[in-house]
Amino acid sequence: ERLLSHNSDGLQLCLACRNMQRAEATRSHLLTSHPAAQVDLLQMDTSSISSVLRAAQEFKLRYARLDYLYLNAGIMPNPQFDVKAFVKGLFSSNVINMFSTGEGILTQKDGITNDGLQEVFATNLFGHFLLVRELEPVLCHAGQTSQLVWTSSSNALSSTFSLDDIQHQKGTQPYSSSKYATDLLSLALNNRYNKQGLYSSVICPGFMLTNMTIGILPFYLWKLLMPFFLMLRIFTNTLTLTTYNGSEALFWVFLQKPESLNPFSKYHSLTSALGNSYTQPHKMDINMETSESLYEKLLQLEKDMRGKLKDKEKESHHAKETCRI
Ligand SMILES: NC(=O)C1=CN([C@@H]2O[C@H](COP(=O)(O)OP(=O)(O)OC[C@H]3O[C@@H](n4cnc5c(N)ncnc54)[C@H](OP(=O)(O)O)[C@@H]3O)[C@@H](O)[C@H]2O)C=CC1
Numbered sequence: 175e176r177l178l179s180h181n182s183d184g185l186q187l188c189l190a191c192r193n194m195q196r197a198e199a200t201r202s203h204l205l206t207s208h209p210a211a212q213v214d215l216l217q218m219d220t221s222s223i224s225s226v227l228r229a230a231q232e233f234k235l236r237y238a239r240l241d242y243l244y245l246n247a248g249i250m251p252n253p254q255f256d257v258k259a260f261v262k263g264l265f266s267s268n269v270i271n272m273f274s275t276g277e278g279i280l281t282q283k284d285g286i287t288n289d290g291l292q293e294v295f296a297t298n299l300f301g302h303f304l305l306v307r308e309l310e311p312v313l314c315h316a317g318q319t320s321q322l323v324w325t326s327s328s329n330a331l332s333s334t335f336s337l338d339d340i341q342h343q344k345g346t347q348p349y350s351s352s353k354y355a356t357d358l359l360s361l362a363l364n365n366r367y368n369k370q371g372l373y374s375s376v377i378c379p380g381f382m383l384t385n386m387t388i389g390i391l392p393f394y395l396w397k398l399l400m401p402f403f404l405m406l407r408i409f410t411n412t413l414t415l416t417t418y419n420g421s422e423a424l425f426w427v428f429l430q431k432p433e434s435l436n437p438f439s440k441y442h443s444l445t446s447a448l449g450n451s452y453t454q455p456h457k458m459d460i461n462m463e464t465s466e467s468l469y470e471k472l473l474q475l476e477k478d479m480r481g482k483l484k485d486k487e488k489e490s491h492h493a494k495e496t497c498r499i
Pocket residue numbers: 190191192193196218219220221222246247248249297325326327328378379380381382383384385386387
């Protein structure tokens with residue numbers, strides 16, 4: 175919506191969504207305020223490898239070029255709010271950090287996808303990784319730049335991520351781990367693809383009330399807490415609260431020359447106590463060595479998963495043939 179409000183001329187949007195009913199509703203909403211806009215839809219579930227491969231194939235048939243790829247889909251399933259840790263945090267020197275990152279007060283219960291991967295890892299990171307790899311031919315064009323924009327989080331904490339457990343099978347903070355992995359992956363992509371004109375950056379929208387976060391507390395509590403959160407903005411500008419404010423950094427990045435963005439920075443949407451939105455970079459707690467190691471592991475996992483998919487296809491083909499006989 176913010177991109178269309180800025181300049182809808184010549185902008186062709188393609189919304190890749192898992193739920194086509196919601197996608198249609200979003201499209202209609204956008205066309206109501208921007209009747210001349212070009213908004214296409216593409217069905218894609220980032221948690222499913224075959225769905226991502228199918229969507230990428232369809233995309234390449236439809237379009238010759240992709241200038242901006244927003245990698246925004248994300249889940250934080252079954253969030254558990256640790257009241258004890260929260261109360262302890264309230265009376266510690268870490269209180270502001272707790273409100274801006276959610277560190278130490280949230281855990282999640284992860285699931286397993288049909289492909290056998292951890293659900294948060296597959297949805298938030300691996301599906302997007304595969305998509306970028308598949309869309310390489312439309313993203314990389316001689317003499318032109320293109321941009322990947324990842325929605326990461328200030329909840330991306332190195333303490334929750336391990337190279338020995340990139341899917342976070344063993345821990346209770348898969349969301350944080352997947353976002354830290356996102357930061358590492360963006361750096362590795364810059365390292366590999368900048369020569370081909372493809373740039374990658376990460377943003378944090380700040381804390382917003384959305385479908386993802388609203389379930390953490392009962393709805394009436396959010397309503398009651400709203401004046402408290404607005405007041406808290408005096409101490410921390412990370413409480414963006416609305417999706418309009420949260421999308422500030424996504425929009426800001428769109429306006430920048432990709433070469434001018436720092437691959438080690440995360441671009442944060444921030445909102446001042448007076449309600450003004452702005453974007454500010456913060457250095458990420460990442461290094462090239464870990465980033466490259468993660469990339470290698472992702473490539474290996476991709477190879478394994480493609481192998482499994484081929485075996486499955488062969489099996490079902492064989493079953494069909496046997497049936498026919
Ligand atoms: N809310 C917050 O405070 C913060 C959010 N973020 C990040 O912002 C991003 C957007 O989240 P937010 O708007 O808050 O939450 P929402 O739940 O409102 O949005 C998440 C979006 O991701 C889509 N999605 C989820 N799973 C899949 C999937 N398997 N395949 C395709 N699409 C999928 C959802 O589709 P559907 O409509 O079908 O559910 C929805 O459109 C996420 O990456 C989140 O981690 C980062 C920091 C803070």
